[in-house]
Amino acid sequence: MENKIPTTSIAQLGEFGLIDHLTANFAAKNPNVIQSIGDDCAVLETGNPTHYQVVTTDILTEGIHFDLTYTPLKHLGYKAVVANVSDIYAMNGTPQYITVSVAISSKYTVEAMEEIYKGMYLACERYGVDLIGGDTTSSLKGLYISITAIGSVEKTKVAYRSGAKANQLICVSGDLGAAFMGLQLLEREKQIFREHPNVQPDLENQHYLLARQLKPEARKDLIELLQLKEVVPTAMIDVSDGLSSEITHLCKKSNCGAQLYEEKIPIHSDTYEMAVKMNIDPVSCYMNGGEDYELLFTIDQKDYEKLKEESDISIIGHMTTPDQGIRMMSKGGQLIDIRAKGWNSFEPNNPE
Amino acid sequence: MENKIPTTSIAQLGEFGLIDHLTANFAAKNPNVIQSIGDDCAVLETGNPTHYQVVTTDILTEGIHFDLTYTPLKHLGYKAVVANVSDIYAMNGTPQYITVSVAISSKYTVEAMEEIYKGMYLACERYGVDLIGGDTTSSLKGLYISITAIGSVEKTKVAYRSGAKANQLICVSGDLGAAFMGLQLLEREKQIFREHPNVQPDLENQHYLLARQLKPEARKDLIELLQLKEVVPTAMIDVSDGLSSEITHLCKKSNCGAQLYEEKIPIHSDTYEMAVKMNIDPVSCYMNGGEDYELLFTIDQKDYEKLKEESDISIIGHMTTPDQGIRMMSKGGQLIDIRAKGWNSFEPNNPE
Numbered sequence: 191m192e193n194k195i196p197t198t199s200i201a202q203l204g205e206f207g208l209i210d211h212l213t214a215n216f217a218a219k220n221p222n223v224i225q226s227i228g229d230d231c232a233v234l235e236t237g238n239p240t241h242y243q244v245v246t247t248d249i250l251t252e253g254i255h256f257d258l259t260y261t262p263l264k265h266l267g268y269k270a271v272v273a274n275v276s277d278i279y280a281m282n283g284t285p286q287y288i289t290v291s292v293a294i295s296s297k298y299t300v301e302a303m304e305e306i307y308k309g310m311y312l313a314c315e316r317y318g319v320d321l322i323g324g325d326t327t328s329s330l331k332g333l334y335i336s337i338t339a340i341g342s343v344e345k346t347k348v349a350y351r352s353g354a355k356a357n358q359l360i361c362v363s364g365d366l367g368a369a370f371m372g373l374q375l376l377e378r379e380k381q382i383f384r385e386h387p388n389v390q391p392d393l394e395n396q397h398y399l400l401a402r403q404l405k406p407e408a409r410k411d412l413i414e415l416l417q418l419k420e421v422v423p424t425a426m427i428d429v430s431d432g433l434s435s436e437i438t439h440l441c442k443k444s445n446c447g448a449q450l451y452e453e454k455i456p457i458h459s460d461t462y463e464m465a466v467k468m469n470i471d472p473v474s475c476y477m478n479g480g481e482d483y484e485l486l487f488t489i490d491q492k493d494y495e496k497l498k499e500e501s502d503i504s505i506i507g508h509m510t511t512p513d514q515g516i517r518m519m520s521k522g523g524q525l526i527d528i529r530a531k532g533w534n535s536f537e538p539n540n541p542e
Numbered sequence: 543m544e545n546k547i548p549t550t551s552i553a554q555l556g557e558f559g560l561i562d563h564l565t566a567n568f569a570a571k572n573p574n575v576i577q578s579i580g581d582d583c584a585v586l587e588t589g590n591p592t593h594y595q596v597v598t599t600d601i602l603t604e605g606i607h608f609d610l611t612y613t614p615l616k617h618l619g620y621k622a623v624v625a626n627v628s629d630i631y632a633m634n635g636t637p638q639y640i641t642v643s644v645a646i647s648s649k650y651t652v653e654a655m656e657e658i659y660k661g662m663y664l665a666c667e668r669y670g671v672d673l674i675g676g677d678t679t680s681s682l683k684g685l686y687i688s689i690t691a692i693g694s695v696e697k698t699k700v701a702y703r704s705g706a707k708a709n710q711l712i713c714v715s716g717d718l719g720a721a722f723m724g725l726q727l728l729e730r731e732k733q734i735f736r737e738h739p740n741v742q743p744d745l746e747n748q749h750y751l752l753a754r755q756l757k758p759e760a761r762k763d764l765i766e767l768l769q770l771k772e773v774v775p776t777a778m779i780d781v782s783d784g785l786s787s788e789i790t791h792l793c794k795k796s797n798c799g800a801q802l803y804e805e806k807i808p809i810h811s812d813t814y815e816m817a818v819k820m821n822i823d824p825v826s827c828y829m830n831g832g833e834d835y836e837l838l839f840t841i842d843q844k845d846y847e848k849l850k851e852e853s854d855i856s857i858i859g860h861m862t863t864p865d866q867g868i869r870m871m872s873k874g875g876q877l878i879d880i881r882a883k884g885w886n887s888f889e890p891n892n893p894e
Contacts, residue, residue, distance in 0.1 A: 198652035232674035238589030249643035291601035300550035322584035336688035
């Protein structure tokens with residue numbers, strides 16, 4: 191008798207495929223689950239008459255999400271919190287609490303852990319969040335930080351990924367691709383240092399790119415601006431895995447297509463110049479790079495007037511019907527199909 | 543000029559010392575935080591008129607908390623959920639939701655992940671919990687499971703660690719030390735297998751001990767019983783790190799001492815016999831062993847009548863004033879000081 195044990199490598203499915211696959215049987219039974227897996231946050235009814243609760247979780251692993259060769263521990267703690275509160279903002283919510291689990295190998299000292307917590311504490315201050323629970327344990331190898339963030343959102347203002355409709359405008363905050371170029375710069379210098387340990391790293395005074403990679407911020411200010419302008423996004427997602435991945439999520443969940451315009455995509459001049467210098471296609475920086483923590487959202491056309499003067503918001507296209515696919519009009523006037531590549535932690539050498 | 547960089551090894555502080563140390567500056571600012579770090583769960587006001595929310599988080603790491611040589615992945619998933627819902631019950635609450643983060647090395651297949659999730663799914667069913675969020679990523683080495691559990695508790699019935707008073711009765715559910723003995727048995731056979739790979743493992747039909755280690759249950763039934771009997775524990779904690787550690791937490795938080803009686807501590811005959819056989823002090827099994835997931839709680843003397851006939855609850859002593867310390871009267875009539883040893887993941891070869 192022959193027993194064939196099925197084996198499927200995780201890289202074949204990728205991160206999103208894997209989560210979809212593993213959680214397919216987990217239909218929520220509690221009627222207080224308004225939104226389960228499949229958005230930036232889960233949305234819960236807690237018995238509060240006006241607000242829902244939003245919950246998100248994330249795990250960062252050494253050697254995959256961060257490289258301690260060039261990531262100061264304090265920055266790492268800060269960024270770990272930012273990545274999670276960004277998911278709360280992506281629901282149009284306000285972060286309130288985090289819990290933190292850390293697994294560390296014995297090579298770390300208490301002082302190293304203090305640095306990580308100092309960074310988390312700074313981010314908590316910045317975003318008005320309380321650290322309410324934690325677990326710390328040892329790991330066989332490397333550092334792991336898992337954070338769960340909890341927030342609150344007005345019931346009438348939740349922005350799901352699924353709310354966009356054809357002809358609505360696609361907006362993005364800030365600029366894209368800078369964190370990715372910051373990473374390329376750090377990786378380049380790491381490589382040089384490995385081959386020539388006596389050569390001093392040359393980060394070319396690229397403060398903007400490095401800050402975007404090492405100390406990103408979540409867009410609290412944008413959520414406050416939308417509140418002030420009385421604009422409720424019809425759909426929203428944070429840009430953590432690259433624009434192509436995020437716009438694909440929005441389109442899939444909203445059952446829409448999208449039409450983007452390359453010339454409208456906000457890219458910082460430092461990002462552009464460094465990309466050209468390093469022989470990287472600038473489009474690939476924002477399409478497939480990650481960790482921008484900007485917000486990608488859609489608005490009703492009637493809200494255009496309210497936001498058109500905002501220099502920190504770019505209107506980069508509009509939603510279409512699903513049969514039109516997800517496309518970008520290049521600067522040269524060509525229509526390019528956007529394939530969600532994004533960032534897949536299970537593939538080696540990612541992002542490309 | 544000399545720069546001395548301070549280095550303190552994490553093992554010196556231990557897990558609880560480390561968390562206390564790292565979170566000393568994190569006083570909660572949001573008035574909706576009723577209880578922050580320092581109990582089985584954080585307790586939050588969500589705007590629900592009658593109930594608080596309770597939140598707990600945990601991380602399990604391969605090689606530290608579990609050994610895949612003898613832990614089936616499905617059992618591991620089950621146990622990971624149990625460990626977290628147990629913390630919710632320890633607040634006298636009802637678990638509702640979990641989020642799960644998993645970091646896995648590429649050596650695992652999708653089918654292996656499916657097994658873990660099957661186990662989690664079973665536990666979710668058993669405890670009436672919905673899995674509402676998750677993150678899956680790769681790790682450089684080994685498997686990491688971080689779970690956050692969210693539950694609900696009536697505002698008038700929260701059981702903190704800090705509520706015990708002198709002369710109240712100390713109770714514990716079920717029996718203690720069995721999970722530890724199950725672990726010893728598995729470790730013994732692993733060792734033999736390593737030295738003599740042709741010898742078949744002999745687990746001696748110790749179903750009870752093995753089940754307590756590999757597929758523990760959280761005490762949902764006990765919380766329901768207390769509800770039925772209209773008993774609100776004055777303080778409660780779950781027994782995950784050994785009785786000495788848990789009673790020390792209760793005493794410290796409640797500013798009390800405690801007097802336990804060895805003859806009253808519930809220990810299963812299988813546990814006792816295997817301990818004797820393996821030349822391990824049975825007292826050490828329940829004092830320093832862990833993972834029993836029983837509930838240790840205190841009650842007002844007036845509630846004694848309501849619980850005295852419950853065969854699954856043992857009254858093992860009473861709280862005293864703090865100057866009397868934490869002591870146990872041995873079967874031989876000697877007063878023994880209890881030092882919290884419990885389980886410290888940062889110390890090698892733990893539990894002893």
